Amino acid sequence: MSIVRSFVWLTFTVFSLQAAAQSSETVSRAADFTLIDHQGKAFNLHYHAQRPAIVLIGHAEGSSDALQAAKALEARNWQGRGLVAALVNPDSQSSRQSSAELARQHDVALPVLMDTAGLIANTYQLSHVGETLVIDPRRWQIVYRGPAIDAGSIHPQLQATVEALLAEQDVTPATVPMLAADPLPDVTHSSTIASYSETIAPLLVEKCADCHRPGGIGPWAMTSHAMIQGFSPMIRETILTRRMPPWHADPEIGEFEHDLSLSTAEQRQVVAWIDAGAPRGDGPDPLAEVAAVDTEWEMGEPDLIVTLPAFDVPATGVLDYQFFEVKNPLDRDVWVKAVQIAPGDRQVLHHAIATFGASSSFEGQVDSGESLLQPQLMTFVPGNETYIYPENTGVYVPADSSFYTQMHYTTYGRETRDETRIGLYFADEAPEHVLQHYSILNLGLEIPPGVAEHEEAAYYQLQRDAVIYALFPHAHYRGRASEFAIRYPDGNEEIVLSVPDYDFNWQRYFQFKDPIEVPAGSMVIHRTTYDNSTANLSNPDSSIAVNFGEQTWEEMLYGGISFRYAEPGENDFEINVEDYLTAVVMGYMDKEMKGQIALSDMPESSRQSLALPFTILDRDKSGGLDFDEFRQLMIQTNMTNERSIMD
Numbered sequence: 001m002s003i004v005r006s007f008v009w010l011t012f013t014v015f016s017l018q019a020a021a022q023s024s025e026t027v028s029r030a031a032d033f034t035l036i037d038h039q040g041k042a043f044n045l046h047y048h049a050q051r052p053a054i055v056l057i058g059h060a061e062g063s064s065d066a067l068q069a070a071k072a073l074e075a076r077n078w079q080g081r082g083l084v085a086a087l088v089n090p091d092s093q094s095s096r097q098s099s100a101e102l103a104r105q106h107d108v109a110l111p112v113l114m115d116t117a118g119l120i121a122n123t124y125q126l127s128h129v130g131e132t133l134v135i136d137p138r139r140w141q142i143v144y145r146g147p148a149i150d151a152g153s154i155h156p157q158l159q160a161t162v163e164a165l166l167a168e169q170d171v172t173p174a175t176v177p178m179l180a181a182d183p184l185p186d187v188t189h190s191s192t193i194a195s196y197s198e199t200i201a202p203l204l205v206e207k208c209a210d211c212h213r214p215g216g217i218g219p220w221a222m223t224s225h226a227m228i229q230g231f232s233p234m235i236r237e238t239i240l241t242r243r244m245p246p247w248h249a250d251p252e253i254g255e256f257e258h259d260l261s262l263s264t265a266e267q268r269q270v271v272a273w274i275d276a277g278a279p280r281g282d283g284p285d286p287l288a289e290v291a292a293v294d295t296e297w298e299m300g301e302p303d304l305i306v307t308l309p310a311f312d313v314p315a316t317g318v319l320d321y322q323f324f325e326v327k328n329p330l331d332r333d334v335w336v337k338a339v340q341i342a343p344g345d346r347q348v349l350h351h352a353i354a355t356f357g358a359s360s361s362f363e364g365q366v367d368s369g370e371s372l373l374q375p376q377l378m379t380f381v382p383g384n385e386t387y388i389y390p391e392n393t394g395v396y397v398p399a400d401s402s403f404y405t406q407m408h409y410t411t412y413g414r415e416t417r418d419e420t421r422i423g424l425y426f427a428d429e430a431p432e433h434v435l436q437h438y439s440i441l442n443l444g445l446e447i448p449p450g451v452a453e454h455e456e457a458a459y460y461q462l463q464r465d466a467v468i469y470a471l472f473p474h475a476h477y478r479g480r481a482s483e484f485a486i487r488y489p490d491g492n493e494e495i496v497l498s499v500p501d502y503d504f505n506w507q508r509y510f511q512f513k514d515p516i517e518v519p520a521g522s523m524v525i526h527r528t529t530y531d532n533s534t535a536n537l538s539n540p541d542s543s544i545a546v547n548f549g550e551q552t553w554e555e556m557l558y559g560g561i562s563f564r565y566a567e568p569g570e571n572d573f574e575i576n577v578e579d580y581l582t583a584v585v586m587g588y589m590d591k592e593m594k595g596q597i598a599l600s601d602m603p604e605s606s607r608q609s610l611a612l613p614f615t616i617l618d619r620d621k622s623g624g625l626d627f628d629e630f631r632q633l634m635i636q637t638n639m640t641n642e643r644s645i646m647d
């Protein structure tokens with residue numbers, strides 16, 4: 001008996017000594033990261049800065065230890081007291097579906113963060129299934145590392161640590177060894193470090209240097225190995241947080257042109273190279289060849305150059321969007337086949353949306369963004385500066401029109417003047433199809449104060465067969481996540497684009513590699529989740545309910561659709577305002593997305609006056625108005641007056 005006891009004591013001491021020896025090298029800083037979970041939602045660690053404690057548990061599908069730990073944790077109801085917990089799954093063999101299935105089987109509600117590249121497990125030195133980290137967000141310090149469970153219930157040390165954090169007390173970091181736990185797969189392990197000259201630098205040229213070059217929009221230029229080495233800790237951090245390269249589409253949904261993102265293998269390669277000290281190695285330095293951007297027109301001299309008003313950008317501060325109108329100088333109608341937007345100062349122009357429409361009595365700087373409801377030429381973002389329209393499509397620009405732009409400028413510490421130009425290329429012959437740009441809007445959105453996740457949605461129902469080329473999610477500072485789905489007439493719904501960590505600073509059209517063919521009656525649904533809480537550091541004011549509006553302190557649900565009709569129609573080059581507004585209004589008033597508007601969907605104040613027209617127009621007595629019937633109602637009640645809808 002005593003022998004057994006002393007043996008146990010001995011092994012325990014050995015383990016403790018080992019643990020102590022390890023802990024001096026073990027990471028204690030909780031580096032920020034963003035991962036997508038098994039449901040496609042983004043999880044950013046530092047978002048939870050206001051929480052009292054964060055728990056991460058290592059997880060792999062071969063073992064149920066982590067799920068049992070998660071269950072034990074959930075049973076404590078610490079989450080009700082503000083604790084945030086998640087499983088980290090670096091098992092590259094498992095999928096979101098299988099993770100979701102397992103979590104369901106074990107009745108675990110915690111998010112399973114898919115650490116596909118293994119970078120988070122590697123950075124946090126998570127090496128065992130069930131290994132549990134407790135993070136103190138006050139100092140971003142790991143204050144507990146060890147098992148979650150001990151003899152069937154929560155480990156006493158974990159219990160003490162969490163209780164102390166929930167009581168806002170100071171805690172001393174503790175490490176408890178993982179006994180008899182299964183190892184996590186180490187997907188980052190690689191015996192060879194990639195060559196700078198042959199692999200790393202060419203990748204940076206391809207994925208980063210468009211912006212990170214002299215005169216580019218990036219705040220520093222990738223011009224040599226020494227630059228990269230100096231910035232390597234920051235590069236590592238931006239990869240872990242998904243901030244760079246700035247590409248926010250969920251990699252598991254859809255394939256897109258101009259995709260800037262790094263693949264899982266590329267992320268591992270770059271991070272492993274950085275962790276090895278970012279060695280120079282042999283061979284030439286491809287970054288030495290990265291030159292300043294030449295501002296020449298990529299497709300040759302344009303047929304028409306539209307020069308926007310010069311705009312003085314101050315050295316510092318945040319600027320509202322700027323709107324410009326420039327009269328079309330042409331005295332003939334033209335078919336545009338391609339566009340390039342050439343920023344005057346590419347260090348300040350974050351995005352620009354160019355549209356055209358009837359001329360107003362103004363010219364120069366205007367104060368309204370209504371131009372977004374007009375036919376569009378293109379949306380500029382750095383790295384996506386030209387739009388060669390899909391084959392056999394074009395945009396018809398009539399004489400007697402004006403070009404309109406929405407400009408988003410960011411400051412960079414020096415005053416500058418931007419004079420952006422739009423280069424238009426004309427087709428010699430009319431194309432078969434008109435490229436259409438319509439938007440989905442939710443003019444009735446209302447986001448309650450303080451709420452961290454509030455969803456709004458709207459749809460645009462296509463009345464004819466169509467081919468969708470690109471989609472554009474747009475919200476303001478409270479936008480947290482955004483997605484587009486197609487609901488086919490048979491009721492099937494498919495998510496075609498998801499942006500789980502929406503960033504106001506990076507707006508863009510996502511252009512499908514394979515355009516999507518949809519039959520008449522299909523709905524393009526746009527859903528956005530808004531974060532009106534104080535945890536959202538970009539939130540201008542969490543204490544107010546927020547409605548639709550153009551100003552950045554208001555909100556938008558705006559989804560751009562770039563498409564063509566499958567078969568050309570006679571008036572495709574015009575926007576039929578009645579059709580358009582009927583689709584827009586129906587798309588957000590029809591909350592249940594049934595393709596019909598019932599009287600109860602209408603604003604309460606107007607129900608009484610609309611009751612009779614509703615009954616008369618509901619010819620098929622279905623209890624609601626379909627698109628054509630609702631269009632009649634809109635016309636009869638003068639709702640197709642754009643202004644009255646915006647008000």
Ligand code: HEC
Pocket residue numbers: 204207208209210211212217218219231234235238244245246260262382383505
């Ligand atoms: C489309 C343009 C663009 C591309 C492509 C791009 N960057 Fe950036 N980068 C920027 C801008 C602009 C900033 C300034 C911060 C911001 O606006 O988000 C930035 C900032 C950074 C920073 C500094 C982060 C900080 O805290 O300010 C690093 C490091 C960085 N980028 C690395 C990269 C790497 C590595 C790649 C390629 C894998 C890359 N970037 C690709 C535009 C770009």
